Amino acid sequence: MNGNKEMGTAVVTGASSGLGEVFAERLAKRGYNLKLVARRKDRLESIADKLQSKYGITVTNLVADLGSETDLKNVVNDLSADKSITLLINNAGTSTLASTTTTSVAKQKAMVDVNITALMLLSNAVIPNFVEKNEGTLINIASVLGFYSLPISAVYSGTKGFVVQYTHGLQEELKGTNIRVQLVNPATTATEIWEVGGVPLSALDQATIMTTENCVDAALSGLDQGELATHPSVNDQKLIDAYEDARIKLFQGSQSGRPADRYIQN
Numbered sequence: 001m002n003g004n005k006e007m008g009t010a011v012v013t014g015a016s017s018g019l020g021e022v023f024a025e026r027l028a029k030r031g032y033n034l035k036l037v038a039r040r041k042d043r044l045e046s047i048a049d050k051l052q053s054k055y056g057i058t059v060t061n062l063v064a065d066l067g068s069e070t071d072l073k074n075v076v077n078d079l080s081a082d083k084s085i086t087l088l089i090n091n092a093g094t095s096t097l098a099s100t101t102t103t104s105v106a107k108q109k110a111m112v113d114v115n116i117t118a119l120m121l122l123s124n125a126v127i128p129n130f131v132e133k134n135e136g137t138l139i140n141i142a143s144v145l146g147f148y149s150l151p152i153s154a155v156y157s158g159t160k161g162f163v164v165q166y167t168h169g170l171q172e173e174l175k176g177t178n179i180r181v182q183l184v185n186p187a188t189t190a191t192e193i194w195e196v197g198g199v200p201l202s203a204l205d206q207a208t209i210m211t212t213e214n215c216v217d218a219a220l221s222g223l224d225q226g227e228l229a230t231h232p233s234v235n236d237q238k239l240i241d242a243y244e245d246a247r248i249k250l251f252q253g254s255q256s257g258r259p260a261d262r263y264i265q266n
């Protein structure tokens with residue numbers, strides 16, 4: 001038996017480890033067929049085997065380096081042509097945590113290519129089909145570092161800031177349709193990205209680290225509750241509301257057409 005036909009196909013980028021691997025498992029459990037994207041073929045194959053035999057779904061692997069123009073184009077073409085896709089999770093991401101002066105241009109560019117360019121082009125690939133059917137779900141994984149910067153995260157935070165504003169923009173663009181667009185802002189989660197980025201998890205305050213399962217389950221609970229922006233680890237809803245309110249009011253306050261009094265010389 002192949003997945004629940006009504007659920008269609010869910011695409012998970014960065015499904016070979018961490019949050020993406022758990023998203024893939026949770027979506028398989030919900031009855032989606034899956035398309036999994038990442039570079040590590042062996043990992044994708046073993047995840048696909050496990051999920052197919054456990055949940056009776058169909059899994060297709062797209063082995064691709066989303067930082068490579070050619071591979072990205074292939075994935076874009078595949079997703080554009082696949083009308084069975086009902087959900088895309090733009091989860092693949094990479095980080096180098098260091099000052100800009102000690103981070104190579106190649107590593108800075110890799111963050112831009114994977115975290116921004118691939119996320120945008122893959123969204124472009126599915127949105128027209130979602131619009132045609134007036135249904136579909138897009139989940140973009142940003143980060144708390146999308147609205148906060150550390151001395152070692154200028155580029156990474158910049159890329160995640162893009163994801164935050166891009167996702168808000170898509171939400172405005174698709175308002176009034178049946179297309180769901182969810183922004184997820186995880187905080188520190190126990191995944192390989194920390195080793196990849198040059199800061200081992202062991203160097204962090206252990207009390208701040210969430211498990212991948214808790215993070216993904218919170219994100220999907222936020223989706224089920226119809227949230228536009230989900231902050232898996234923020235307990236105080238008032239903080240989220242105040243932030244949303246402040247950013248909207250600051251924008252509205254900027255629409256005055258005149259310099260603020262403090263900038264006017266007497």
Ligand SMILES: NC(=O)C1=CN([C@@H]2O[C@H](COP(=O)(O)OP(=O)(O)OC[C@H]3O[C@@H](n4cnc5c(N)ncnc54)[C@H](OP(=O)(O)O)[C@@H]3O)[C@@H](O)[C@H]2O)C=CC1
Pocket residue numbers: 013014015016017018019020037038039040041043064065066067068091092093094095114141142143144185186187188189190191192193194196
């Ligand atoms: N862990 C954390 O603390 C937080 C993570 N996030 C975000 O969560 C998302 C998932 O990361 P996480 O699970 O933590 O980390 P992982 O390192 O475990 O997962 C990253 C995934 O992205 C894939 N990926 C990375 N680079 C490429 C590439 N060039 N081409 C294709 N796939 C790529 C990796 O696959 P492969 O190597 O096989 O290509 C892997 O599957 C990222 O967007 C990250 O920024 C946000 C906030 C906090």
Ligand SMILES: CC(=O)[C@H](N)C(=O)O
Pocket residue numbers: 095097142143144145153156186187188193194197
């Ligand atoms: C700093 C990181 O690399 C982490 N993925 C995060 O977004 O907090």
